[in-house]
Amino acid sequence: MEGNKLDISGKTSSDPPPSSYKPIPEKDMEDDALSRPKSLVKVKTSSEADGADEKMLPHDKPAEIICNEKSPQNGDAKLDIMEEKSAFVGLTKEELMKYANDPFWVRLRWFLFITFWALWVTMLIGAVLIIYAAPKCDPPPPRTWWQKGPLTNLKEPTLENVKHLDKNIKGVIITWPHDIYGYLDNISIIQAISAVKNQGSNVIIELDPTTSNVWFNRSEKKDPEFIDYYIWKEGSNNARDGSTSPPNNWVSQKNVSAWKYSETRNEYYYSPFDKPHLNFRNKAVLQQFTNVIQKFLALNASGVSIHNAAYLLVDSNFENEDTINPHSTVGHTQYPFYKHTKTHNLPEIGSLFKELRSFIRNKTENGPLLVAESLGKVESYKVNESLMVDMPLNSNVFSKTTISVNETVNSLNYTFNIDNIEWPLWQATSSGYPRDVLNIVTYLLPGAPLINFNETVDSDLLKIRESPSIMRGICGVYGLQNNTVLAFFRVTPGSPGVFVAFNPTNQTSVIDIPSEIPPLAKLEEVTVRYFSQNYNETAFMDVGVKRGARSVPVTAKSAIVLEYVPKREE
Structure with a gap:
């Protein structure tokens, strides 16, 4: 039966016939294109297909057409239409004009x-x-004449001795040996003061303000104006015999009571130096002393040094001194038996010195107020952590016949870092070393040297001292080569550093500066600037020649000065 006839295409005759290809007339395509809005068309080839057979173009934007070479159907080309944005052209020149x-x-x-x-x-x-x-960063003030130094102590102030003073000495300390509250009638000393001034140096007058006999008789008779010019105290009554004894256990350095009895006043007066001791808690006494200072300043003095400053004040409650050791074999009348905290270096001394220094500053061109002895207790001379003494004397560090490097380093660090003394007055009296060796150390440490009046100042050493690193630089002190060499460096920004090495032993030591001094770890070479007369290492005896910093010989009991260029930290 034809209805059941098998078709060779694999489908029954009852299947619908396959659709056939019908070409679209070119005229219809042209009409369709004309009916669409005008668009910008760009043709591109693409190697990818999206599976879409057709894409409708929008009617309100330009389009982009992409031609695909690999069409999935019958080798036909595929057109992809994409949108493209229009750009703003801006105004033309004619429109801008x-x-x-x-x-x-x-x-x-x-x-x-x-x-x-x-x-x-x-x-x-x-x-x-x-x-x-903006607040200015003011440069530090220049050093004063007494800070620059050197200074000397003229024990016998005669015109002949003044003539032998070196012209480079900045200040001369002259002691007034008489009662300063009496008449200033020592013509030879007054002439010496004027001669020092005319020679170009400055005079620092040394005075002892603690004792005087000028007003004692009137104070003893209880003259109302002078009744408290001295330190008076009633004695202690003895119950057995009715006699009196000194008010307390204060003793003098002569190992006797520091009190003396007045039959006229029937009281004891304080006399630790065998003379009536003035009462500096009385403002009238302080005024008398400032009057004396004014007289000496009028006689061409430029500063003041106070002798026995530690004894100016005593305990106002007159309490007994504490003993150092109650079981000591030293007798109760012996001076070493007591601590002397009631009669020596009392805390109020700082305020007293503040008034005196202010007075001297106002009457001179920034003149100094010194103390003739080493300060036993630095804190007593401070007010609000500021030291009221200019250039405290340090006569202990370089006084021993044999100088220990370890002890010296500790002492210097204590002076600079614990006592916070920025600029001491160095007095080197050791007889175990040449004078020029001690001068190298004391000239170049922070501070000023106190030299003998007949010494000649070395101009080369003085030139090094006047360099910015010495006048303003920081200081680092070290003991090198197992504490056989005392070394220190001075340096300030913008100037060459100065390195000083002093060997107090009897053997030559070779120091390695970079390895032993951390702040100079990058130092490679040094320049020889100065050395003592007994320095005998030939390789380092050419001044101005550069040498390696890792092998510097320092011969026995000699000193050498080197210069170096500080290395900037990276």
């Missing part, structure tokens, strides 16, 4: 131009004012 001379835009341009430059000038002026008004 319409606004060039428009009054509104002209005024706007001038307004912006003037505003810009006005703001720029304002910012410039503001920057200048900020720089001008």
Whole structure:
């Protein structure tokens, strides 16, 4: 039966016939294209098919047509239509020129131009004012004449001795040996003071203000004006015999009671130096002393040094001194038996010195107030942590016949870092070393040297001392080569550093500066600047020649001065 006839195509005759390809007339395609909106057409080939046979173009935007070479159907090309955004072209030159001379835009341009430059000038002026008004970093004040030094102590102030003073000595300390509250009638000393001044140096007058007999008789008779000029105290009554004894256990350095009895006043007066001791808690006494200072300043003195300063004040409650050791074999009348905290270096001395120094500063060109002896208790001379004594004397560090490097380093570090003494007065009296060796150390440490009056100042050493690193530089003190060499460096920004090595032993030592001194770890070479007369290492005896810093010989009991260029930290 034809209805059940098998077709060779694999389908029964009842299947619908396959659709046939019917070409679209070209005219219809042209009409369809004309009916669509105009668009920008770009033709590209693509190697990917998206499975879509057709894509309708939107009617409101340009289109992009991509031609696909690999069509899935009958080798036909596939067209992909994509959208493309239009770009803003801007105004043409002719359109812009319409606004060039428009009054509104002209005024706007001038307004912006003037505003810009006005703001720029304002910012410039503001920057200048900020720089001008900013707090200035003032340079440190220059060292005074007494800080520069050297200073000397003229024990016998005669015209002949003044003639032998070195011209480079900045200050001469002259002691007034008489009662300073009496008449200033020692003509030879007054002439010596004037001669020192005329020679170009300055005079520091040394005075002992603690004792005087000038007003004692009137004070003893209880003259109301002078009744408290001295330290008076009633004695202790003895119950057995009715006699009196000294008010307390204060003793003098002569191992006797520091009190003496007055039959006239029937009281004891304090006399630790066999003379009536003035009461510096009385403002009238302080005024008398400032009057004396004024007289000496009028005689060409430029500063004051106070002798026996530690004994100026005593305990106002007159309490007994504490004993050092109650079981000591030293007798109760012996001076070493007591601590002397009631009669020596009392805390109020700092305030007293503050008044005196202010007075001297106002009457001189920044003249100094010194103390003739080493300060036993530095804290007593401070007010609000500021030391009221200029250049405290240090006569202990370089006084021993044999100098220990370890002890010296500890002592120097204690002076600078514990006592916070910035600029001491160094007095080297050791007889175990050449004088020029001691001078090298004391000239170049922070402070000023106190030299013998007949010494000649070495101009080369003085030139090194006047360098910025010595006058203003920091100081680092070290013991090198197992404490056989005392070494220190001085350095300040912008100037070459100065390195000093002193060997107090009897053997030559070779020091390695970079390896033993951490702040100089990058140092490679040094320049020889100065050495003592007994220095005998030939390789380092050429002044101005550079040498390696890792092998510097320092011969026995000699000193050498080297210069170096500080290395900046990376």
